[in-house]
Amino acid sequence: xxxxxxxxxxxxxxxxxxxxxxxxxxxxxxxxxxxxxxxxxxxxxxxxxxxxxxxxxxxxxxxxxxxxxxxxxxxxxxxxxxxxxxxxxxxxxxxxxxxxxxxxxxxxxxxxxxx
Amino acid sequence: xxxxxxxxxxxxxxxxxxxxxxxxxxxxxxxxxxxxxxxxxxxxxxxxxxxxxxxxxxxxxxxxxxxxxxxxxxxxxxxxxxxxxxxxxxxxxxxxxxxxxxxxxxxxxxxxxx
Numbered sequence: 001x002x003x004x005x006x007x008x009x010x011x012x013x014x015x016x017x018x019x020x021x022x023x024x025x026x027x028x029x030x031x032x033x034x035x036x037x038x039x040x041x042x043x044x045x046x047x048x049x050x051x052x053x054x055x056x057x058x059x060x061x062x063x064x065x066x067x068x069x070x071x072x073x074x075x076x077x078x079x080x081x082x083x084x085x086x087x088x089x090x091x092x093x094x095x096x097x098x099x100x101x102x103x104x105x106x107x108x109x110x111x112x113x114x115x
Numbered sequence: 116x117x118x119x120x121x122x123x124x125x126x127x128x129x130x131x132x133x134x135x136x137x138x139x140x141x142x143x144x145x146x147x148x149x150x151x152x153x154x155x156x157x158x159x160x161x162x163x164x165x166x167x168x169x170x171x172x173x174x175x176x177x178x179x180x181x182x183x184x185x186x187x188x189x190x191x192x193x194x195x196x197x198x199x200x201x202x203x204x205x206x207x208x209x210x211x212x213x214x215x216x217x218x219x220x221x222x223x224x225x226x227x228x229x
């Protein structure tokens with residue numbers, strides 16, 4: 001059974017710091033991995049999707065890496081800003097019979113960037 | 116391009132009532148998935164519809180049901196509401212399968228059961 005874990009549950013950093021968020025999954029046979037951002041009381045915003053054949057994806061100040069063999073992904077945020085404060089979630093699809101289904105989410109890391 | 120929309124945004128119901136939530140996906144998207152989000156359990160999958168057919172269903176009781184229309188709009192229904200059904204209900208759409216394509220989420224419907 002696939003399980004997704006994100007540690008730490010919360011993180012507070014001063015503005016301008018580079019930071020890394022971690023995501024681990026128990027079944028390495030994933031099709032892809034997605035990172036999302038959620039602001040309080042809002043829906044999720046897709047940040048990056050990494051296919052299983054990729055090692056990393058970049059979007060602006062965000063860089064996500066994927067190591068399937070170790071069951072880990074990291075989201076690197078460069079030069080953090082107060083506007084980056086949000087909960088960050090990672091998710092992998094549920095695999096069944098060679099097909100990919102719904103997303104299985106971690107509990108998220110709540111990031112607070114202090115001015 | 117308009118994003119995923121959900122109506123209503125907020126709902127207050129009492130135990131025993133039923134509720135219907137609506138989701139309009141991004142134009143051209145054929146897959147709609149529903150998730151329940153609570154502080155304790157996080158995001159849990161309810162069901163996915165693709166071209167009007169239910170593809171997958173999560174581990175929720177039969178009180179939770181859904182459907183998808185020919186225009187890809189989707190509704191979910193919860194009957195005989197319980198206090199524990201209070202949650203943020205999110206729907207997400209994708210062009211193809213929810214597991215292979217980027218998921219785009221709506222703002223959610225906040226359901227409070229009193």
